[in-house]
Amino acid sequence: MSEKALRYLQEHREDMLNRLYRFLSIPSVSTDSKHKQDIGKAADFLITYLEELSFTNIxxxxxxxHPLVYGEYMEAGEDAPTVLLYGHYDVQPVDPIELWDSDPFKPELRDGRIFARGSSDDKGQVFMHLAVFEAYLKTAGKLPVNVxxxxxxxxxIGSExxxxxLQKNKEKFKADFAVISDSGMAEKNQPTILYGLKGFTGIEIKVTGPDHDLHSGMYGGAVRNPIMALSHILSSLKDKDEVITVEGFYDNVEDISDEERKLMDQAPGEDFIHATGIPEVASEKGYTAKEHTMGRPTLEVNGIYGGYQGEGTKTIIPSTATAKITCRLVPGQDPVDIQDKLVNHVNNSTPSGVTVEVKKEKLSAKAYKVEPTHPLIQKAAKSYTKAFNKDTVFLRMGGSIPVVEWFESIYQFPIVLLGFGTPEDRLHSPNESFPLDSFDKGMETLVYYWSEL
Amino acid sequence: MSEKALRYLQEHREDMLNRLYRFLSIPSVSTDSKHKQDIGKAADFLITYLEELSFTNIxxxxxxxHPLVYGEYMEAGEDAPTVLLYGHYDVQPVDPIELWDSDPFKPELRDGRIFARGSSDDKGQVFMHLAVFEAYLKTAGKLPVNVxxxxxxxxxIGSExxxxxLQKNKEKFKADFAVISDSGMAEKNQPTILYGLKGFTGIEIKVTGPDHDLHSGMYGGAVRNPIMALSHILSSLKDKDEVITVEGFYDNVEDISDEERKLMDQAPGEDFIHATGIPEVASEKGYTAKEHTMGRPTLEVNGIYGGYQGEGTKTIIPSTATAKITCRLVPGQDPVDIQDKLVNHVNNSTPSGVTVEVKKEKLSAKAYKVEPTHPLIQKAAKSYTKAFNKDTVFLRMGGSIPVVEWFESIYQFPIVLLGFGTPEDRLHSPNESFPLDSFDKGMETLVYYWSEL
Known part of the structure; x- marks a missing residue:
């Protein structure tokens, strides 16, 4: 069954690429209201494809x-598992457009890569799934799984x-497990299964001192400087050993085992210093940079501002100072609880003479982790290894995918993160691309996976 | 002689105010190169006025x-003293413009005040001097002093x-003493002579981590956050007791005597809390807010920026973070020495994983102090008291006027600080204004002072 499907994919590769290019040509930028129509076109593209595949309840x-595209195939029979396939057809803006070497919405093949906005994130990967369904349906006449x-x-724009x-349509989206192809491999052609993602929470701290900017000569010595107060607050959140000093922050954090630490340290991936230009890495005392990024919670100040930012000097005591903070969380941490602890800490460490306002970031997510030994994961790894002819590595990732947490909290089913992107794909940046290798071998992986199930 | 001049000022008040408004309408912002032409216009305004007054060597x-406007009047005779009158025609930027209740460059009279950028600092006060010269010249036909x-x-921008x-033109600017009207009174209509000013120095700290903004999920845990590093540096400069913790910062600081502390504490002046809206004052441990502002050195962060400053969240580790710092110094402190100590401190307190660049602010000045019993000071006090009908108080000020130190170091002559601003003027802030009372009685003071000499 899979052999025929694979042959179909090979024989129709040209047509499929052309169809993908049509999909990538639609500028479905979700954050920009002037692309509202294009969003509609991209959704329609998917609906047409699903109709051709004879999916039902489209x-x-x-x-x-923006609309969500739904469709189902339930002909695999009651014994076959039902998979919920999640992806997205919207893309990031293309600015700064002048840094693109080709039109972001005119896909171009160069150096074995498809250059276009959305080629990797996530239209390309969504398309691969539909193409594999087509291959099965056109050859075997059916799919091995319900979808x-x-x-x-x-x-x-945050899956608003x-x-x-999902909450209101629990029955509709119900399945035995989910597959998401919206992530990447540790390096090109290195089969990679993500078995853990970090959670997420955040706050914004605004310190207010005087009700207007003051002359530092007239008031310096009488008034608490809001930037200095904010610095005292921020520096009390994390020490120079990169240990987060918010009371109770590490409560309930699941330890990473010695075995897992070893795996993390051996994991392939880019060199941090080379990739970022930093003089040396900085990670939590007692943990390597890889261990920290993959397995330990983090707290980052994402932005700060207050007072004079222009050229030269302006001798003021500013009225306010603001900092934006987000945390990446690990299993055991509850984002709401952590947010409360952050707020308490900030309130308790604010010096006299200023007021502080802490805004809670709306979006939050728990960390996600599945056992790499889970049969659904093991089967995915086997398919991956077969297609790429290389052992699969298992990784936890420092990033967060909120939908993963939502699926788990609503359905408590396993989620398989089968991503085919590479670190060189430049997601969200100019010159986004996706390797043809990933396109071909990724579809091969999917063919094996469905038949394996 | 002074009676007629006073009557002239009263009779021509309307014309003079209109002329002042024309001066204030010129956006002579010195820090912003796009106002270069306006700077020229403001200088030309002064030159035209001096020409009308028949000054020579204009x-x-x-x-x-930016150019300096020079002119002299030497007709008072050899027996009369020569005064060097210093002021400035450039103004601070107007940002944040949205907080102004009226256009900063369309002077508006409201509640007995002239609202405009530069109305108090310093165009308004410069103008008063020229108007008083006009009054004398149009009535007595001469001035009582050489000018x-x-x-x-x-x-x-630091009198760069x-x-x-001054150094290259010692003879040209040589005089018996200097008068500067670029300061304020302890409170509205309270004659005030400043007998001490603070010195000044500053640095800019730029912390660089990665060579581009990073995804906080992919790199959080491997990379030192530049904003956090900067917060550690800043919070190490001053503790929560408002004590500056830079090594050697207080070396050689002249103690303020118990007697002077008493005078400072009894000095009239606005209530800090009322004037600024702060919940409570914050001053150096062991000193009151008044003692600290007048007699103790200060360190302020004037501005800070780094990373994402827009709405919502952007989960990055920023590439850089920058802070601007200035200090106000007291007698005994050397600005260059203090600057070196700041640089050393910053270098020594920068955590690993980032690089730091400390730029030394070019402008620096020593503190200044003159004896209140000096005859030139006493005569100024007498004129002040006569015009305002209230005893004059003698104060030290937290602000800095570098030119005062330069005048003293080059000419060793006395400097009389005859300022008519008020604490409510909002210098350097939105809604700068200057009271009409100060405009009228200030000119009266100057009329008395010139004839007293």
Missing amino acids: EKVETEG KVCIEGEEE NLYDL | EKVETEG KVCIEGEEE NLYDL
């Missing part, structure tokens, strides 16, 4: 924002309406 | 930056070229 599910397709148009939609 | 003295006028266009100019 629906453009309207939301307060529910759920492809949203708001991932790049997805959680509510 | 000159727009070009510098590497050299020196009005620069770079005060708000003034010191060199």
Whole structure:
């Protein structure tokens, strides 16, 4: 069954690439309202494809924002498992456009890569799934699994309406497990299964001193400087050993075992110093940089501002100073609890003479982890290894995918992160691309995986 | 002689205010190169006025930056003293413009105040001197003193070229004493003579981590956050007791005597809390807010920036973070020495994983102090008291006027600080204004002072 499907993919490669290019040509930028029509076109592209594949209950599910594309195939029989396939058809903006070597919405093949916005994140990977379904349906006449397709148009703007939609339509999206192809491999052609993602929470701290900027000569010595107060607060959150000093922050954090630490340290991936230009790495005392990024929680100040930012000097005591902070969380940490602890810490460490306002970031997510030994994961790894002819590595990632947590909290089913991107794909940046190797071998992996199940 | 001059000022008040408004309408912001032409216009305004007053040797003295306006009146005779009148025609930027209740460059009279950028600092006060000269010249046909006028266009950017100019033209600017009206009274209509000013120095700290902004999920845990590093540096400069913790910072600081502390504490002046809206004052441990502002050195962060400053969240580790710092110094402290100590401290307290670059602010000045019993000071006090009908108080001020130190170091002559601003003027802030009372009684004071001499 899989042999025929693979041959079909080879024979129709040209047509499929051309069809993918049409999909990539639609500028479905979700953050920019002037692309509202293009968002609609990209959703319609998917609906047409699903119709051709004879999926049923196809629906453009309207939301307060952009629609979600739904469709199902339930002909594999009651014994076959049902997979919920998640992806997104919206893309990031293309600015700064002048840094692109080719038009972001005119796909171009160069150096074995497809250059286009969305080629890797996530239209390319979504398309691969549909193409594999086509191959099975055109050759075997059926799919080895039941499928529910759920492809949203708001991932790049925080999946604002997805959680509510899932909550209100629990039965509709119900499945035995989920597959998400919206991530990458540790390096090109290195089969990689992500078995853990970090959670997420954040706050914004605004310190207010005087009600207007003051002359530092007239008031210096009488007034607490809001920037200095903010610095005292921030420096009390994390020490120079990169240990987060917020009370209770590490409570309930699941230890990473010695065995897992070894795996993390041996994991392939780019060299931090080479990739970032830093003079040396800085990680939590007692943990290597790889261990920290993959397995330990982090706290980062993402932005700060206050007072005079122009050229030269302006001798003021500013009225306010603001910092934005986000944390990446690990299993055991509850984002709401951590957010409360951050707020308490900030309130307790604010010096006299200023007031502080802490805004809680709305978006938050728990960390996610699945055992690498889970049969669904092991089968994915086997398919991956077979297609790429290389052992699969198992990684935890420092990033967060909120939908993963939502799936788990609503359905408690396993989630398989089968991503084919590479570190060189330049997601969210100019010159996004996706390797042809990933396109071909990724589809091969999917063919093996469905038949393996 | 003074009676007629006073009557002239009363009779021509409307015209004079209108002329002042024209001066204030010129956006002579010295720090912003796009206002270069406006700087020229403001200088020309002064030159035209001096020409009308039949001053001689009028000159727009070009510098590497903005020109200085010079002119002299030497008809008072050899027996009369020669005064060097210093002021500046440049102004601070107007940002944040949205906080102004009226256009900063369309002067508006409200609640007995002239609202405009520069109304108090320092165009308004410069103008008063010229108007008083006009009153004398139009009534008595002469001035009671010889005058050299020196009005620069770079005060708000640190008087970058003034010191060199004074050094190279010692003879030209030579006088028996100097008068500067670029300061304020302890409170509105309270005659105030400043007998001490603070010195000044500053640095800019730029912390660089990665060579581009990084995804906080992929790199958080491997990379030192430049904002956090900067916060550690800043919070190490001053503790929560407002004690500056830079090694050697207080070496050689002249103690303030118990008697002077008493005077400072009894000095009239606005209530800090009322004037600034702060919840409570914050001053150096062991000193009151008044003692600290007048007699103790300060260190302020004037501005900070780094990373994402827009709405919502952007989960990055920023590449850089920058802070601007200035200090106000007291007698005994050497600004160059203090600057070196700041640089050393920053270098020594920078954590690993980032690089730090400390830029030394070019402008620096020693603190200044004169004995309140000096006859030139006493005569100024008498004129002040006569015009305002209230005893004059003698104060030291937290602000710095570098030119005061330069005058003293070059000429060793006394400097009389005759300022008419008020604490409510909002210098350097939105809604700068100057009271009409100060405009009228200030000119009266000057009329008395010139005739007293």
